[in-house]
Amino acid sequence: MAMGVVVLQNVWKKYGDVEAVKNLNLECKEGEFLALLGPSGCGKSSTLRMIAGLERITLGSIFIDGREVNALEPRQRDIAMAFEAYALYPHLTAYENIAFPLRVRGMREQEVDRRVREIADTLDIGNILDRLPRHLSGGQQQRISFARAMVRPARVYLMDEPLSHLDAKQRSQLRSELKRLHRFKGLTIVFVTHDQIEAMAMADRIAVMNLGVLQQVGTPLEVFNHPKNLFVANFVGEPPINLLSVTVRQEGQDILFTGDGFMIAMRDGRLAAAAAKLSTSKGVLGIRPMHIALHRESVSPHSIPGNVTLYEGLGDTAVVTVQVGGNAVRVETSPDVSVSIGERVFLQFSAAHVHLFDQDTGENLLH
């Protein structure tokens, strides 16, 4: 009975002196889509490879459907894998590469063909099935490798950046298809990515890692709206959140934030309670680029002046970088806003969107 519950208990991975994964405790529930998200080198691939059995577990245990798999060979774990490095069989055509895991299982030729065509159709690779891997572009190879993983039933599907070489359109298509496939078939999927959009769009829950350590596990919106610490806040969200070192002072009902090149007062009960938790008077104020309004004139005494240093048009939106004292503040605006480099502008945001972090522990005091 394929259920597909994966449990990691106090798992460590060391490569000599490098501690790639540190005491990881994590569960992927039956039928869950769990994303492992984190920056380059944080230990995502190492984690996945230990679940797959491609990398020895230094310490701790991994269970699949209640059975400890530490000592099992990859093939004994009943998992399907898709990796960023395509690992296709070079002497087999794309078709045979996809059919391979089915043939190994002794599936009837007709059924093999039906399944290969079906997945090839979903992934839009029907026209390159007779080519050898070396005659395919990077993105094409990746789709073949992805198809090979998805074509067969397994308890757990493990995927390491399976979409990283695709273009935007294929990626957004494949994202929707994978999400629906997951919903309708109830597949258990552990999906490694450094692309938070991928993680947010598809996952039921996201596990954010940094330097081998699990930072937060939560639904996409929990992770985005209630980041547990500075790291998560800074990693999730594009363009990244602005983090400003501030001195915090209570003045009557106002909370006064003073930083390099600015001073603002805010009146907000939530913020006041958070400020009271600061261990010193120093904190880090976080505000996302899309929550800042950019004005060409000073619209209120609470707006922060600065100078435009970079303008990046992205089509649907634009990102303007504004120098405020020593801080480079990113503002996401409509592409219709036109500003020039060097221009003086004024920034404004509301207390409701502000995060406050402890400077030493990095903890989100509003969490």
Next chain:
Amino acid sequence: MAEVVLKNVVKRYGELEAVSNVSFECRNGEFLVLLGPSGAGKTSTLKMIAGLEKITSGQVFIGGREVNGLEPRQRRVAMVFENYALYPHLSVFDNIASPLKAAGVAPGDIEARVKHVAKMLQIEQLLDRRPAHLSGGQQQRVSFGRALAKEADVYLMDEPLSHLDAKLRHETRGELKRLHGELGTSTIYVTHDFREALALADRVVVLDKGSIQQIGTPAEVYDQPANDFVADLIGEPPMNLIGCVATQLDGSLCFASDAFSLRVPSHAVDCVRGMTLPRQVRIGIRPTHITVELRPAGEDSVRAEVYVLEPLGALSILTVKLGADLVKIRVPEDFSAEIGDQVWLRFAEEKIRVFDAESGHRLV
């Protein structure tokens, strides 16, 4: 510094024509981006400029000199490729330093240059490691660093940021733009990520199946895509293309299908009037130019069915089924709906583009 010119360049691998008669120019000091989907021929084009792939026919000029017969090292280009090609037996430092050593740069300068790019790419703490002991993204940054450290007339870059996370990609993109502003070195940059193209490029060359689809500034390719291919390539999600007929109903011009009927917006009226009606077209509208209502919203609203909803934090992407087409819409993050729900769409009229259903060319 130098300009790069391609004249009728063709690349064939056996039967397959990967690059078909491509001509473009990267002006002196320009940041030119080759944008295209997987298999478009971007890497093949770049490799021919670099000298890593034979030019089947046509000519490549760098700084006015035809380079068809020159070895890669004679072309004075610096390259970074998506597969990393690092020296496995050298440390990260020596990998980045190797082209500088080969060029006879003084050791003190080498150290400074290596440190500078290592800082920019956030790999300073990895300088002593061997490539085998690095993660995928770390290896890619080393290879990028090696190209950036080198002095060259032209930089050729093949998806150098594709393995980076959003934050680092954003930062590195900004750094790269600044660096280009400072050095002004002609750069040809390959990507399938439209964001990188729009943010970095002076001009974008859009490629598909080996052929150029459009050459234009970022604003041009976004706002006035030359055809449905370009429209579909740019934007996350890209422009929606909805099949319908331009026709006349009860005396007024409209776009109609089984699923909807929409009045032809004023900026398109002249063009539609000039057509033999009815005519098969596809209307193009960006996901940011549609609003969604949970109940009928006036005459011009169009009914559709929820296909999937993907939260992205700051906003969500709603996909709806409209007749035979899937239409994607950027909605606020607090929007909620279940698969199968009915919703009503409103299009921002002035943003509607019209494409010929057969040729794909933009008509309006």
